[in-house]
Amino acid sequence: MNRTKASPSLRRGRPVNAEARAERRQQILDAAHRCFVRRGFHASSTAEISSEAGISVAGLYQYFPTKQDLVTALIQHELEADLALIQQLDRAADLLEGLQQVAMAVVRDxxxxxxxxxxxxxxxxxxxxxxxxxxxxxAERRINRALSRVIRKGQEQGSIDRDLDPMAVAEHINAFLDGAFSRLTLPITDPEAFVRGSIELIRRALSAKS
Amino acid sequence: MNRTKASPSLRRGRPVNAEARAERRQQILDAAHRCFVRRGFHASSTAEISSEAGISVAGLYQYFPTKQDLVTALIQHELEADLALIQQLDRAADLLEGLQQVAMAVVRDxxxxxxxxxxxxxxxxxxxxxxxxxxxxxAERRINRALSRVIRKGQEQGSIDRDLDPMAVAEHINAFLDGAFSRLTLPITDPEAFVRGSIELIRRALSAKS
Amino acid sequence: MNRTKASPSLRRGRPVNAEARAERRQQILDAAHRCFVRRGFHASSTAEISSEAGISVAGLYQYFPTKQDLVTALIQHELEADLALIQQLDRAADLLEGLQQVAMAVVRDxxxxxxxxxxxxxxxxxxxxxxxxxxxxxAERRINRALSRVIRKGQEQGSIDRDLDPMAVAEHINAFLDGAFSRLTLPITDPEAFVRGSIELIRRALSAKS
Amino acid sequence: MNRTKASPSLRRGRPVNAEARAERRQQILDAAHRCFVRRGFHASSTAEISSEAGISVAGLYQYFPTKQDLVTALIQHELEADLALIQQLDRAADLLEGLQQVAMAVVRDxxxxxxxxxxxxxxxxxxxxxxxxxxxxxAERRINRALSRVIRKGQEQGSIDRDLDPMAVAEHINAFLDGAFSRLTLPITDPEAFVRGSIELIRRALSAKS
DNA sequence: GATGAATGAGGCTTCATTCAT
DNA sequence: CATGAATGAAGCCTCATTCAT
Incomplete structure (x- = not known):
């Protein structure tokens, strides 16, 4: 009866296959990523996802008790990747320079x-x-906080107008970038030029008045 | 030449009631609008939509031969409404003033x-x-053209920097507004302040340098 | 209330549009024929049939109160055509010669x-x-009777064995021909040779022993 | 090479029960058989079939991915049974004797x-x-080949005319039997007599001329 | 008489999920 | 742990049929 849960205290160290489990989990998330990108959340079936993951449908349910849970996990995973992207900006000397670099790298991917x-x-x-x-x-709040830190740095350097509220600006830039990003799903003529223009407008909006 | 359509007065049987048909069609589109807003395109079933429209499922299919056709029609309808919104800007003396007014009206709706x-x-x-x-x-192209006309007017008045390419700016503003707009679906603290901030940043980006 | 059935005795001669009605009816039967041949009885919809007939669906129901009625009418029509075919044999001097001729004409159609x-x-x-x-x-009985008459004629001429029961032979030939006929729906190599062979075997079966 | 199929004993999870699967499959085919006989292919619904098979509709689809697949499988199954029937003739000394015996057994079933x-x-x-x-x-070709073998045997024995082409005769007999068989679906007076007559005619057609 | 408009019932298929093995 | 097997509910769409015009 209590066999499956028997005396966890008797197991030394970390559970035997935690590693393999995490790996499998990631494998499923990757497969889901591919499916969701292809057809969206609702049009992707658990059968499709598990097949793409090379696993049985029932197997999927051992890692995510519900399809919605899988969706949520993937969203969380994706949002964390976004945060990592923003944190790259920290390394750049200048926000706008960094934004430009990251954006160009993204648009070329x-x-x-x-x-x-x-x-x-x-x-x-x-x-x-x-x-x-x-x-x-x-997740948004964490991203905005990270972004606002970079903005503040820009203000200290003088490249960004000191009158602007860093957190508010972060929120807007984030939203703006989402808008610009959404265009990259469409077959537009010159994505790179488009993104360059977006960054340029942001630069104009933020730059300190003479 | 006009044999098949000759003398419509001779047409036997019940005449087509174009008016009632258009009305019913709109009634369906409205119902679909409500459903789609509630659950999205894919999660809204034809049963749900037709029930909301006060019609049978089979009836729905006399107006839209496919669910995808209904979705497409609704999208087109919606995009036209967006165009109408943009065309309101033409009436304003100043683009940025107009944008502000329209945006505030929208955010209060x-x-x-x-x-x-x-x-x-x-x-x-x-x-x-x-x-x-x-x-x-x-649809995007039509909207951008309308928007670029207003921008050009702003440039002639001197409120917008003459170095900017009106069409490119229109595209970016449009995308930016989409990003800002997307935040209004979320329970954020102060939507009105958020939109005001967005407009202000756009103003900074476009305004002629001293 | 009794308007539609009002005083038929007052109508002189045949009802006004009996002719047009019969024509329309035939037009529908022809359309149904084309549809049924294409997809079978059950897979042909009333919409398909009426569209093929150049009529509205409701119009079809004024001539055939039920789809099954239409099917039955078409079957009857078809069976009568079969009878007409058999009656062509009467004109031939010899049953087997006639069969051969009719069969060849059919297989070439x-x-x-x-x-x-x-x-x-x-x-x-x-x-x-x-x-x-x-x-x-x-219908089968009428056909068999017609066929048996021709067979009896053949017996009198001496080309068909006198020991055979004309009616029984008619039934068998009829069934045999159905079997042979059924092969003509398939993409077989040489339909004409096949039919010739069938007739030849029938000839052997019927011919008087030396 | 055999990496993917390597060591089936290492296969994780519940093993496939091929036996139970085959049994279930047959169970479905039997149910479909009953339904199809009752109402034909197109008028039998998947609901009806699965209910008759004591299975859920979704379950049905695990064995036959499409209704048409089920129909095709059943057809194939049926055609194989026909082949088995023909192969019984091989055991009889004489084709016509064998045909008579098989036909009588069939008509009495x-x-x-x-x-x-x-x-x-x-x-x-x-x-x-x-x-x-x-x-x-x-399937027809296999049956005809089997039948032609028996015919050739008859020719060697002298009971069948040596001038006849065995394969061609097989095709015709097959078609003829289909025609005769089709009459057994109808409420005719004396099926047994009818079949006896059919065989007799075939005998006359094939027998060597004196 | 003929048509447009409407609909309940039902068709095939797929879904997310469960459970014994 | 992982899989095979099963299923109720639901999805989209089509059908034969009716009825007001």
Missing amino acids: SRTPQAAHLRLEILAEAARDAGTAKVFLA | SRTPQAAHLRLEILAEAARDAGTAKVFLA | SRTPQAAHLRLEILAEAARDAGTAKVFLA | SRTPQAAHLRLEILAEAARDAGTAKVFLA
Whole structure:
């Protein structure tokens, strides 16, 4: 009866296959990523995802008790990747320079249209589902805080207008970038030029008046 | 030549009631709007939509031969409403003033969160489906042209920097506004302040340097 | 209330549009024929049939109160055509010669595969539905009687064995021909040779022993 | 090379129970058989079939991914049974004697009207659907080859005319028997006498001239 | 008489999920 | 732990049929 849960205290060290488990979990998340990017959250079936992950459907349910849980986990995973991206800006001397560099790297990445699509799916899911909205806003706050730190640095250097409220500006830039990003899902003529223009407008908006 | 259409007065049987048909069609689109806003395109079933429209499922299919057709029609309808919104700017003396006014009116409208959600669904659907992307881009071009006209007016008045390319700026503003708009689907503290901030940043980006 | 049926005695001669009605009816039967041949009875929808007939669906229901009625009418029509075919044999001097001629004419007709398909649909429908079976057997009896007359003529001429029972032979030939006919629906190599062989075997079966 | 299939004993999870699967599959085919005989292929719904098989509709789809696949499988199953029937003739010393015996056994079997009905459904489906036609013709060829072997044996014994082409005769007999068989779906007076007459005619057609 | 408009019932198929092995 | 097997509920769509015009 209590065999499966028997005396965890008797197990020394970390559970035997925690590593393999985490690996499998990631494998599923990757497969889900590919599926969601291809067809969206709702149009991707558990069968499709598990097949893409090279696992049985029932197996999937041992890692995510619900499809919604899988969706949520993937969203969280994705949002963390976004945070990592923003944190790259910290390394750049100048916010706008850094933004430019990161943005150009992103726009040149062939996987960006898919990433942009996924971002839209996430925004839409947050609009539909209050739970997702909460998760999204929590991640958003961390990102904005990171971004505002870089902005403040820019203000100290003088490249960004000191009158601007760093946190508010962070929120707006974030939103703006989402808008610009959403265009990268579409077959537009010159994505690179488009992104360059976006960055340039942001620069104009933030730069200290003479 | 006109044999098949000759003498419509001779047409036997019950005449087509174009008016009632158009009305019913709109009634369905309205119901679909409500459903799509509530749950998104894919999670809304034809049963749900037709029930909301006060019609049978089979009846729905006399107006839209496919669920995707209904989705597309609704998207087109929505995009046209967006165009109308942009055209309101023409009436304002100044682009930025006009933008401010329209934006404030929008943010105060209680239906805006839903409209914003629908906008996200449309963007996501465009990312998924090439046909929708085409429809979207076509509408986008019309909107951008209208917006660029207003921008040019601003440049002539001197309120907008003459070095900026009106069409490119229109594209970016449009994208930026989408990003800002997407935040209105979320339970943020002060939407009005947020939008005001967005407009202010756009003003800074566009305004002629002293 | 009794307007539609009002005083038929007051109408002189035949009802006003009996002719037009019969024409329309035939027009529908022809359309149904084309549809049934293409997809069978059950897979052909009233919408498809009426569209093929250039009429509204509701219009169809004024001529055939039920789809099954239409099917039955078409079966009857088809069976009568079969009877007419058999009666052509009467004109030939010799049964086997006549059979040969009719069969060759049939096998060379490009519409024969379709006719053969329809014949199979009719047989299958008769196997499913007792009502159709009755209709079918009634027509069969008339055909067999006609055929047996020709056979008797052949016996009198000496070309057919006098020991054979004309009616029984008619039944068997009829069934045999159905079997041979059913092969003409399939993409076989040389239909004409096949039919020739069939007739030849029948000839051997019937011919008087030396 | 055999990496993916390596060491089946290492396969994790519940092992496939091939036996139970085959049994269930047959159980479904039997149920489908009953339904198809009752109402034909197109009028039998998946709900009806699965209910008759004591399985859920979704369960049905684990064994046959499509209704058409089920139909095709059943057709194939049926055609193989026909082949087995023909192969019984091999055991008889004389073709015509054997034919007589098999035919009498068939006509006395109470399930024959149903089998005959199914045969008609198959022929009709082959006329409708090119894929089925191909399957049908392939089976037909095997049957004809088996039949022609028996015929050749008859020719060697002298009971069958040596001038006849065994393969051609096989084709015709097969077709003729289909025609005769089709009559067994109908409420005719004396099926046994009818079949006896059919065999007698075939005997006359094949027997060596004195 | 003929058509447009509407609909309940039902068709095939897929889904997320469970459970014994 | 992982899989095979099963399923109720639901999804989209089509059908034969009716009825007001």
